[in-house]
Amino acid sequence: MENPSGKAARPLRVALDARYVQEHFPGIGRYVYHLAEALAALPEGPHLTLFYNLSQTTPRYDLPALAARFPRKITLKETSARPFSLAEQYRFFFPALRGHYGAWHAPYYLRPYLLPRPTVLTVHDVINARLPGAMPSRKTRLAFAVTTRLALLTSKKIITVSQAAARDIEQLYGVNPAKIRVIPHGVSPSFRPLDPAEQAAARSRLNLPKRYLLYVGINKPHKNLARLLEAFKLYRDQSGDTIRLILAGKEDARYAGDLREKARQLGIMEQVEFRGEIAESDLPGLYACATLFVFPSLYEGFGLPVLEAMASGAPVICADNSSLPEVAGEAALYFPAENVAAISTAIGEGLGQSEELRQKGLARARLFSWQQAAEKTLAVYKELSSKK
DSSP, X not given: OBOTTSSBOOOOEEEEEOTTOSTXXXXXXXXXXXXXXXXXXXXXXXXEEEEEOTTSOBTTBOHHHHHHHOTTTEEEEEOOOOTTOSGGGTSSHHHHHHTTOSEEEESSSSSOOOOSSOEEEEEOOOHHHHSGGGSSOHHHHHHHHHHHHHHHHTOSEEEESOHHHHHHHHHHHOXXXXXXXXXXXXXXXXXXXXXXXXXXXXXXXXXXXXXEEEEESOXXXXXXXXXXXXHHHHHHHHHOOOOEEEEESOOOHHHHHHHHHHHHHHTOGGGEEEEESOOTTTHHHHHHTOSEEEEOOSOOSSOHXXXXXXXXXXXXXXXXXXXXXXXHGGGSEEEOTTOHHHHHHHHHHHHHTHHHHHHHHHHHHXXXXXXXXXXXXXXXXXXXXXXX
């Protein structure tokens, strides 16, 4: 990159708050890591400074190794200020000032609010406003409302991951649409179909049943897993099919017991496998060997597991709400999330159309990439930097 004088222009400097690359934020951590990786891979990408907390990391995403791969594009800066802490409100002001950043990218609404650099905020969803029952107390709901509005108000640009989420932000918070940029997630190349030998190895390594329905995600109430258990039992009872159900993903201890008790009450505990959190290296195999992927969520800002399942060659059925039809397009079968009988029927139809759904899903997944997400995000950074 050169300026009019013929000298090489200095790359745009961007601070990306990577403190969320940790176990407490599995989805946001994945977003930050893959976005940083894709931005660093762009030929004319920015120079990224990743602020991270060494005491709160995850083996899933190795930030020092990422910085070592892109030594001219990524600098790591350690901080002791943790998310949710008072310290984060004052410890980043002077580092931001000294860093001469064209933009500060906050991937979460709980963030430093008073910064001397223009801020880009990524809003992944507004579930706590759309489904207030997702938060346990009135006090918590009030805190969420105040901090979300403060984050939106103090950000120059807002990135969100779907048109559905953008509409929610506009309608629920009165944000000017001109301030919002919709940039969908990408999908990692590690999610791909496996050949027969690779499938056999994955089945052996993960001890997978021959046929199984799969759900991947957290176990919070809005994921609608209680109805999925009911629909699974109804499908098995009506069809006589002996297919199993695997529930995989990080478990919130507050709800883990409830779902197991539900399975016991339904008499399907022996047919349901609660796998809990899955290693990043094992996820592609789990998806690729699935007979059918089922995603019954009541609300999503994006729905990345749907895209990962499609990219892995798993046929997909999912709820017909929020962002899910936008992500899956015509490559999935849909059902109303609150209708157990409809979910059961969709399971049967999905199994009957599995090869067609598989091919459509593979084609759909190819429309999403982290490179595209990085290019569009870089354009937002440049827009902000030019207005300083």
